[in-house]
Amino acid sequence: MLLQQLINGVALGSVYALIALGYTMVYGIITLINFAHGEIFMVGAFVGLLAVSKYNVNVFVAMAVAMVASMIIGVVIELIAYRPLRKSSRLSALISAIGVSIFLSSLALMVFGADAKAFPSTAFPVRQIKIGEAEISSLQLLIIGISALLMLGLEFIVKKTKIGKAMRATSEDYNTAALMGINVNRVISFTFALGSALAAAGGVLVGVLFNAVSFNMGLMAGLKAFAAAVLGGIGSIPGAMLGGLMLGITEVLGVAAGFSSYRDAIAFAILVLVLLVKPTGLLGRKIQKKV
Amino acid sequence: MGASLQNLVAGMDPYFLQIIVNIGIAIILALGLNIITGLTGQLSLGHAAFMSIGAFVGALLTIKTGLPFSLNLILAGSITALVGAMIGYPILRLTGDYLAICTLGFAEIVKVVFLNLDITNKALGLSVPPAHSSIPMPIMVWICAILAIVAVTFLQNSRFGRALKAIRGDEIAAESMGINLARYKISSFALGTFFAGIGGALYAHFLGYINPSDFSFLKSVDILSMIVLGGLGSVPGAVIGASVLAAAPEFLRFMSQYRMLVYGALLVFLMVFRPNGLLGGVNFVDLVLRKLGKKPQLAVRNGKKGE
Numbered sequence: 001m002l003l004q005q006l007i008n009g010v011a012l013g014s015v016y017a018l019i020a021l022g023y024t025m026v027y028g029i030i031t032l033i034n035f036a037h038g039e040i041f042m043v044g045a046f047v048g049l050l051a052v053s054k055y056n057v058n059v060f061v062a063m064a065v066a067m068v069a070s071m072i073i074g075v076v077i078e079l080i081a082y083r084p085l086r087k088s089s090r091l092s093a094l095i096s097a098i099g100v101s102i103f104l105s106s107l108a109l110m111v112f113g114a115d116a117k118a119f120p121s122t123a124f125p126v127r128q129i130k131i132g133e134a135e136i137s138s139l140q141l142l143i144i145g146i147s148a149l150l151m152l153g154l155e156f157i158v159k160k161t162k163i164g165k166a167m168r169a170t171s172e173d174y175n176t177a178a179l180m181g182i183n184v185n186r187v188i189s190f191t192f193a194l195g196s197a198l199a200a201a202g203g204v205l206v207g208v209l210f211n212a213v214s215f216n217m218g219l220m221a222g223l224k225a226f227a228a229a230v231l232g233g234i235g236s237i238p239g240a241m242l243g244g245l246m247l248g249i250t251e252v253l254g255v256a257a258g259f260s261s262y263r264d265a266i267a268f269a270i271l272v273l274v275l276l277v278k279p280t281g282l283l284g285r286k287i288q289k290k291v
Numbered sequence: 292m293g294a295s296l297q298n299l300v301a302g303m304d305p306y307f308l309q310i311i312v313n314i315g316i317a318i319i320l321a322l323g324l325n326i327i328t329g330l331t332g333q334l335s336l337g338h339a340a341f342m343s344i345g346a347f348v349g350a351l352l353t354i355k356t357g358l359p360f361s362l363n364l365i366l367a368g369s370i371t372a373l374v375g376a377m378i379g380y381p382i383l384r385l386t387g388d389y390l391a392i393c394t395l396g397f398a399e400i401v402k403v404v405f406l407n408l409d410i411t412n413k414a415l416g417l418s419v420p421p422a423h424s425s426i427p428m429p430i431m432v433w434i435c436a437i438l439a440i441v442a443v444t445f446l447q448n449s450r451f452g453r454a455l456k457a458i459r460g461d462e463i464a465a466e467s468m469g470i471n472l473a474r475y476k477i478s479s480f481a482l483g484t485f486f487a488g489i490g491g492a493l494y495a496h497f498l499g500y501i502n503p504s505d506f507s508f509l510k511s512v513d514i515l516s517m518i519v520l521g522g523l524g525s526v527p528g529a530v531i532g533a534s535v536l537a538a539a540p541e542f543l544r545f546m547s548q549y550r551m552l553v554y555g556a557l558l559v560f561l562m563v564f565r566p567n568g569l570l571g572g573v574n575f576v577d578l579v580l581r582k583l584g585k586k587p588q589l590a591v592r593n594g595k596k597g598e
Contacts, residue, residue: 088566099558106551265403268396
């Protein structure tokens with residue numbers, strides 16, 4: 001029973017982690033809480049749904065299409081709504097992000113309507129696999145596998161490639177990186193593209209897992225993923241993965257323990273408790289205060 | 292006097308009246324958040340939660356007791372302020388965005404708790420009976436709004452207000468000038484949430500029905516947008532921002548289904564073209580004094596003044 005719940009938790013947690021990575025990367029580079037990120041997750045889910053239902057592709061192709069589409073959207077959003085505000089106060093950029101978020105969710109409401117849409121059952125044939133007491137669906141395995149693969153890919157890009165090095169340099173010190181000849185604008189666009197692609201993958205996976213895609217799915221998922229990013233220490237990539245998994249597992253265990261009506265509060269209660277003990281998150285760097 | 296006020300309100304167009312009341316309540320809420328975020332510089336993403344505490348406390352006081360409404364308002368505000376101070380005590384140790392996410396998390400927890408309590412009637416929401424007061428609710432709202440505007444204007448230029456601005460400017464410098472950071476931050480939090488509580492109680496009694504889901508993250512964001520749009524830390528800014536954004540959904544109503552779409556785009560464009568808000572960095576008292584010749588005109592306006 002416990003094993004079963006753990007697997008459910010890891011599956012949910014890996015999706016949170018996928019979304020949280022986008023928050024944490026953007027924050028690491030331009031210290032902006034990108035509130036529109038949850039909506040990109042939602043848009044990704046819709047693009048995937050369209051690909052599956054209109055063109056009858058399988059779930060992997062749909063995910064790739066959704067990732068590419070979201071990449072473009074993410075980069076365009078940064079260009080229009082955040083880049084002009086890079087030099088102004090951070091709160092203005094935050095409100096701009098909230099504006100984008102309201103815009104995208106009401107656009108989705110207009111285009112797709114208010115009720116949740118279901119993925120066609122042909123998108124991914126689900127089989128149940130028995131491991132001892134626990135019963136895992138092939139879907140959960142797929143989610144865990146794809147998330148792990150994407151996170152490894154991200155780790156590779158950030159640690160081993162030239163653009164990854166530029167990303168790390170920019171997040172370390174924006175101005176110095178620019179002085180060293182790094183094209184900071186390109187790095188920021190790339191970061192948005194990367195984060196949006198991961199969120200879109202998460203969106204398609206959640207859409208298939210819960211068999212529901214709706215215009216307001218981005219809000220709660222985005223807030224929880226953001227909580228996960230902060231829990232792990234915002235700006236830290238391993239922190240986002242850890243935070244996502246932790247929130248997913250505790251949420252599922254909390255629901256299993258009978259607190260299902262408090263479901264949405266569990267993630268935030270843990271967040272608040274952890275921050276009180278460790279004010280910069282689990283793996284966050286200590287903030288140096290200087291005069 | 293009560294009767295003539297009743298007649299005055301009864302003679303007004305109810306639709307117009309509702310917009311006016313919405314603006315009044317928005318002003319009270321925005322001024323409260325303006326103390327926390329605008330003056331003290333502590334970003335709070337959970338103002339709606341404090342509004343909901345005030346709304347439910349006020350509603351329950353009317354339902355369970357026969358307290359006069361003015362006393363009820365003060366109690367609702369004070370209890371909210373007490374909760375605000377209690378929450379503020381641990382979380383104000385956090386800085387910047389960690390504080391913001393903590394207030395957001397707290398707001399979500401409050402919402403879920405209210406959705407599960409019997410006394411708040413769970414997800415069904417609470418019907419609020421008319422207030423025990425001879426003054427009609429719209430007048431009451433505007434009395435409170437005007438009191439709030441006057442109070443915050445005086446507060447801003449008081450010793451207390453200057454201490455808060457010093458904290459916003461630089462915490463370490465403020466501390467070395469002898470400002471007790473923790474005490475001032477908690478006081479500003481308590482004061483801001485006091486306004487939120489009063490706004491919530493007024494909202495509950497004007498509408499006659501409250502539901503925990505009405506006080507969601509989006510409501511907090513709405514209030515935050517008002518003060519950023521108007522210009523952080525400016526009282527006229529908060530009043531104008533609150534009036535514009537509280538009335539905007541009504542003026543955009545002719546676009547029916549495109550309303551929220553336009554609202555979102557509007558937020559982005561306003562921020563891109565006026566990053567410091569409509570009135571950011573404009574000091575009205577100063578402006579009037581200069582116009583009257585009581586103070587010398589500024590030769591050059593420094594572009595960075597709105598910071």
